[in-house]
Amino acid sequence: MCSKKNSTLKKSSDNSHVTNQSGVLAALHHDIPTYKENGAGAYIEFRAYDPEQGKMRRKTIKLNRIKGITNRRTYARQVIKRLIEQLNNGWNPWIAKDVGDLIVFEEAIERYEAHIEKMLASGYFRKETYDGYKSYVKIMREYISKKRPTYYVYQFDRKFCVDFLDHVFIERNNGAQTRNNYLNFLRVFSGFLVDKGYLKSKPTDGIAPISKRLYKKERECIPLDVVGRIADYCREKEPELLFACYLLYYCFIRPVEMTRLKVRHFNLKACTLTIPGELSKNKMTQTITLPKKVIQYGIDLGVFSAPVEYFIFSYRLKPGDAEIDPKHFRDHWDNVRRALKLKKEWKFYSLKDTGITEMCDRNVAPRHVKDQARHSSLAITDIYLQKSASKAPGNRDIIGYDGAL
Incomplete structure (x- = not known):
């Protein structure tokens, strides 16, 4: 009943731990089933590799229900013959499917990484989208x-x-929004596995995000x-960080867009900045106004004296020919936050919310705020107007009003 192939497998199975380096072949490792009788009764015993634990595990099949020693031994021989055939054909007692259908998870992840790299190179993914997915994969x-x-x-x-x-x-003590972001990644990754035929259905189906009504926004x-x-x-x-703060506070330029802006995108004479569609989140080319305060500070820093093809922010947040990661802004902001003992909810991106809110407080026309912030509609700008109105004092005429009642 023991072929040369099985003898080799049996010999190698003496190692109690087989890592995933063996790939799908690891799941083929097994001992030859044997029949045993002792004080506890009669049973068939063998060991097989368990992918969940990454090692060989003992499997027993009790036969006490078979009455009579002769009947029990005859039945055991039939079961052992069937088990050997199944094991040789790739069956594994710890897996609910044939080993031949197994796909190594790391290989699936690598194929997914190749997919998102192609999506980035083809322009279907923004750089920050690609970086986000790569980060999720790293943590996973x-x-x-x-x-x-x-x-x-x-x-x-x-x-x-x-x-x-x-x-x-x-365990990582992240907020609810971050947890929801990871759920979205798992849904996308699950969809990829289903599309490639690795899974029949998405394991994320039915897993709900944490409702936005139940958690506080981490940015203030x-x-x-x-x-x-x-x-x-x-x-x-x-x-240099102050110049970035100005662009975020007065021009509402997103950090990732700042890393892509070049000197040529600024028109100092017209006091405008044009953000090309390929650089922006909404894929639309839009022009906004540059306050003189921002222009003058950029001139003082020497930003606009750099070559026109230089990024306005490169290493050390100075103009240069290398595009940087938006994380550089957060790193510099962390230095400021620690030095001034700022609340963790006051993030670098909070300057954008604060700038829009102050512009509303200064009674700048809503449509001008909308255009400067590149909001898709006035409904979004209204959110900031409502925040502004909630902080305004009550109307003095109504405060002193005394009616007939």
Whole structure:
């Protein structure tokens, strides 16, 4: 009953731990089933590789229900013959499918990475979208390596997704929005696995995001007196960052867009800045107004004296020919936050919200605020107008009003 192939497998199975380096072949490892009788009764015993645990595990099949020693032994021979045939054909007792259908999870991840790289190169993904997905994949790999060994695609199931989201939300102490972002990534990744035929259905189906009504926004507007302190500090310690703060506060330019802007996009004579569609979030080419304060500070820094094809922010936030990651702004902002002991909710991007809100407070026409912020509609600008109105004092005529009642 033992072929030369099986003898080789049996010999190699003496190692109690087989890693995923063996790939799908690891799941073929097994011992030859044997029949045993002892005080506990009669049973068939063999060991097979368990992908969940990454090692060989003992499997027993009890036969006490078969009455009579002769009948039991005859039945055992029939079962052992059938087990050997199944094991030789790729069956594994710890897996609910044939080994021949197994796909190594790491290979699926690598194929997904190749997919998103192609999407970036073809212009279907923005750089920040690509970077986000790469970051999610990195964290998922770390989770697999340290917390949950996962060798095959079939192990990427609903329980994996739920446990991974708990790891992100609870163990890594991230906010609800971040947890929801990871859920969105898992949904996209699940869809990819289904499209490639690796899975029959998406394991994320039925996993709900945390409702936005239940969590507080992690970013807050910054009080104007604190904004003044930030400006004073940056003017002395972080002059290049202050220029970025100006563009965010007065022009509402997103950090990722700042990293792509070049000197040629600025028209100092017309006091305008044109953001090409290929650089912007909404894929639309739009022109906004540059306040003289912003222009003058850029001139003083020497930004507009750089070659026209230079990025206005490169390494050390100075003009240069290399595009940088938006993370550079956050790193510099962290220095400011620690020095001034700012609240963690006052993020670099908070300057945009604060700038729009102050512009509304100064009674700038809503349509002008909309155009400057490149909002898709006045309804979005109205959100800031409502915030502004909620802080305004009551009408003095109504405060002193005394009616007939």
